[in-house]
Amino acid sequence: xxxxxxxxxxxxxxxxxxxxxxxxxxxxxxxxxxxxxxxxxxxxxxxxxxxxxxxxxxxxxxxxxxxxxxxxxxxxxxxxxxxxxxxxxxxxxxxxxxxxxxxxxxxxxxxxxxxxxxxxxxxxxxxxxxxxxxxxxxxxxxxxxxxxxxxxxxxxxxxxxxxxxxxxxxxxxxxxxxxxxxxxxxxxxxxxxxxxxxxxxxxxxxxxxxxxxxxxxxxxxxxxxxxxxxxxxxxxxxxxxxxxxxxxxxxxxxxxxxxxxxxxxxxxxxxxxxxxxxxxxxxxxxxxxxxx
Numbered sequence: 001x002x003x004x005x006x007x008x009x010x011x012x013x014x015x016x017x018x019x020x021x022x023x024x025x026x027x028x029x030x031x032x033x034x035x036x037x038x039x040x041x042x043x044x045x046x047x048x049x050x051x052x053x054x055x056x057x058x059x060x061x062x063x064x065x066x067x068x069x070x071x072x073x074x075x076x077x078x079x080x081x082x083x084x085x086x087x088x089x090x091x092x093x094x095x096x097x098x099x100x101x102x103x104x105x106x107x108x109x110x111x112x113x114x115x116x117x118x119x120x121x122x123x124x125x126x127x128x129x130x131x132x133x134x135x136x137x138x139x140x141x142x143x144x145x146x147x148x149x150x151x152x153x154x155x156x157x158x159x160x161x162x163x164x165x166x167x168x169x170x171x172x173x174x175x176x177x178x179x180x181x182x183x184x185x186x187x188x189x190x191x192x193x194x195x196x197x198x199x200x201x202x203x204x205x206x207x208x209x210x211x212x213x214x215x216x217x218x219x220x221x222x223x224x225x226x227x228x229x230x231x232x233x234x235x236x237x238x239x240x241x242x243x244x245x246x247x248x249x250x251x252x253x254x255x256x257x258x259x260x261x262x263x264x265x266x267x268x269x270x271x272x273x274x275x276x277x278x279x280x281x282x283x284x285x286x287x288x289x290x291x292x
Contacts, residue, residue, distance in 0.1 A: 159273045
């Protein structure tokens with residue numbers, strides 16, 4: 001009580017205390033009785049809002065920037081994955097196309113050999129081309145089957161289109177094939193091939209002895225009568241003499257002329273084989289060769 005009386009004795013402090021109590025009471029009544037804000041209150045509120053905006057906006061921008069960088073990094077990784085997937089797709093597509101082409105080509109070869117088996121009692125062994133020698137004089141190719149598979153010198157070699165050449169040398173695992181385009185009647189080591197016209201085997205006889213590089217045709221000579229032969233006829237091996245198997249397609253007749261001495265005729269035969277871009281060829285095994 002003594003302290004209270006002393007406090008009341010200090011008039012200034014007492015008045016300040018009473019004024020503070022009244023201010024609080026008035027503010028409470030005022031805020032409770034009205035919905036609006038005074039201009040000082042609005043000023044304070046706006047100031048606080050502006051300060052919050054000033055600090056919030058850069059923070060939000062920086063946060064968004066980091067988020068964009070993260071999204072960009074994820075997009076880059078996704079782009080790299082797509083590039084790798086595209087590369088794998090391109091590679092697999094190219095490989096599939098090669099396999100599909102090989103399968104189609106080999107199927108054609110199989111169909112060809114099956115047809116030949118039905119026509120003649122021959123065995124057509126497929127051989128992969130290992131190398132090609134394009135020398136115009138000794139134009140040869142090497143295939144990947146040899147004496148181990150029963151290949152012998154003099155055997156005919158053909159593509160699915162027509163005659164390619166004959167086996168000239170044999171090793172255990174490979175064989176050298178001399179191309180028919182090297183045939184030359186002036187060469188004592190060049191053997192002619194007895195041929196005839198497909199469908200007219202009993203009417204036409206001739207021999208393929210040379211290849212004319214200028215016209216790109218075989219010269220079928222020793223034709224005694226030109227009447228049964230005509231342009232467009234298919235020339236095949238006749239098998240006469242037993243050296244060369246019969247029925248191998250040589251090519252088509254493009255022209256017929258009188259021979260050198262006027263006693264026989266010569267036919268120009270366009271090769272059926274293309275003599276380019278070989279992958280597989282066939283070595284022809286005849287029953288006679290199998291028995292030897």
